[in-house]
Amino acid sequence: MRDLKIDSAAMSNDLLAWYDVHAREMPWRVGPADSAAGIRPDPYRVWLSEVMLQQTTVAAVRGYFLRFISRWPTVLDLAAAEDADVMNEWAGLGYYARARNLLKCARTIAADHGGNFPDSYERLLNLPGIGPYTAAAIASIAFDRPETVLDGNVERVMARLHDIHAPLPDVKPVLKERAAELTPALRPGDYAQAVMDLGATICTPRRPACGICPWRDPCAARAAGTAAELPKKAPKKPKPIRHGIVYLAEAANGTWLLERRPDKGLLGGMLGWPGSEWNGAPVPAPPFEADWRELDGEVRHTFTHFHLILRVMTAQLPNGFSQKADQELVTHRDFSPASLPTVMRKAFDLYKGR
DNA sequence: CATCCGTGGTT
DNA sequence: TAACCAAGGAT
Known part of the structure; x- marks a missing residue:
């Protein structure tokens, strides 16, 4: 096996030359020309975008990033924000622990680091x-x-570059070593983004465009014809199906009954409809006694590790209803389906389209 | 360290 | 349509 270390400088140069021409435009990114001239991006924007991009596509992040930056232009602005405002703004993006940690991090930066990110x-x-x-x-x-x-x-x-067939995630440390060998001392920031752009646009999971890849010559998997089947991954566990019941109660004046979910666990910290536990055979758990009517149809939603089927019940919220600790009465004016996690918004959509 | 944690697009 | 996949982290 040839030693890629010998070629690593040439390889990183080839990739950077490709990046100089093909870098994708992103709202949080400083282009290669400016970057090469020594202009650095705002660390706040880099941090915010990277957290949003965790397990999330660039296309999904773009709008959220622009709305966050517009509403909270600096990390100090974000640190001073209300929890509920940040969670509402994050709604729909998923992995809601990210939003809670985002606020924790911003407040740590404000309190312990003078508003500056460590470098x-x-x-x-x-x-x-x-x-x-x-x-x-x-x-x-x-x-x-x-x-x-x-x-x-x-x-x-x-x-692919090294034609490594051992499966993820166990092989991850090896891949990290191989990646470290290629990281250049010059323009490492551009290089990092260049490898990721390469993976996103040319060295794609299916049907990689090896013919136009700047690393087509040194790529071992291309030579072996195995690129499309790499990386190998450990088999995934099947997702069980869970069932649940949610209760949509609207008052005559348009006020809705919602619940703020506990910080830990599924949809932690998010607003949602009152309802049953989600398991094999849900026990009805109406938030108040009423003539609950079941909507036609059902809500289907898939989380990371299970499929969910929800029945949706509705009733009118009585006047003078006194809510419990975690419940919120949201007025017609303040109610926004966009500030609900997607599964909760789907339940509302079923109601709206009834 | 295995498990938990969302969502939307693609194939 | 079911499976796969995405600029992962916390516990």
């Missing part, structure tokens, strides 16, 4: 919501430090 991998790693990937991404992209990012793109590119 080293180690100190970034200590902040809530920042793991190995995000710490390396911020250190390299915002501060141009030669840290190695390892995300799904980089894993795929390295597995």
